[in-house]
Amino acid sequence: QKEVEQNSGPLSVPEGAIASLNCTYSDRGSQSFFWYRQYSGKSPELIMSIYSNGDQEDGRFTAQLNKASQYVSLLIRDSQPSDSATYLCAVKGNAGNMLTFGGGTRLMVKP
Amino acid sequence: KAGVTQTPRYLIKTRGQQVTLSCSPISGHRSVSWYQQTPGQGLQFLFEYFSETQRNKGNFPGRFSGRQFSNSRSEMNVSTLELGDSALYLCASSESENQPQHFGDGTRLSIL
Numbered sequence: 466q467k468e469v470e471q472n473s474g475p476l477s478v479p480e481g482a483i484a485s486l487n488c489t490y491s492d493r494g495s496q497s498f499f500w501y502r503q504y505s506g507k508s509p510e511l512i513m514s515i516y517s518n519g520d521q522e523d524g525r526f527t528a529q530l531n532k533a534s535q536y537v538s539l540l541i542r543d544s545q546p547s548d549s550a551t552y553l554c555a556v557k558g559n560a561g562n563m564l565t566f567g568g569g570t571r572l573m574v575k576p
Numbered sequence: 577k578a579g580v581t582q583t584p585r586y587l588i589k590t591r592g593q594q595v596t597l598s599c600s601p602i603s604g605h606r607s608v609s610w611y612q613q614t615p616g617q618g619l620q621f622l623f624e625y626f627s628e629t630q631r632n633k634g635n636f637p638g639r640f641s642g643r644q645f646s647n648s649r650s651e652m653n654v655s656t657l658e659l660g661d662s663a664l665y666l667c668a669s670s671e672s673e674n675q676p677q678h679f680g681d682g683t684r685l686s687i688l
């Protein structure tokens with residue numbers, strides 16, 4: 466069974482700090498990797514996409530991919546209380562458009 | 577562009593009934609996927625449609641079915657509802673297989 470694993474948290478960081486969220490996946494054939502943010506009672510919102518090894522930056526967010534280690538991470542710089550949410554790692558295989566999600570990491574940014 | 581639109585937002589049904597949920601994808605998006613989200617199981621893939629064809633199906637019983645119309649709008653149907661079907665049902669659309677999926681607000685289904 467293809468799995469995506471995340472630490473459920475909560476991960477607590479002070480305002481202004483860097484939050485580091487991690488994700489591992491089991492399917493070596495995985496092609497695409499995504500991070501979604503989900504506020505309580507809301508639907509997931511796409512934050513970052515990454516398709517090849519290395520770093521992908523967008524504003525305060527950096528996604529990192531290491532296919533050899535089957536590891537994806539998300540860094541949030543200058544964390545704000547509004548970043549407090551559950552962050553979901555999603556992995557797409559090499560056929561179709563099915564996403565496999567991790568259980569999510571709850572992030573709490575304290576003022 | 578308008579986002580993914582799901583209707584209805586909330587539904588209350590009783591065991592044994594059936595339900596149909598609707599999803600209108602972002603304009604131009606041809607791939608529509610459905611997911612179920614529960615506190616215990618998290619987000620789980622139900623099925624994906626592309627150009628009116630089901631391309632993938634998750635590990636759900638046959639009571640869960642779906643279809644896609646020529647305008648890319650999609651519906652999913654759950655028959656003989658069970659208490660365990662209570663969940664947030666999310667629809668996501670993307671332009672193609674390799675593009676990110678964008679989620680609608682979901683339909684929250686409660687089974688009494």
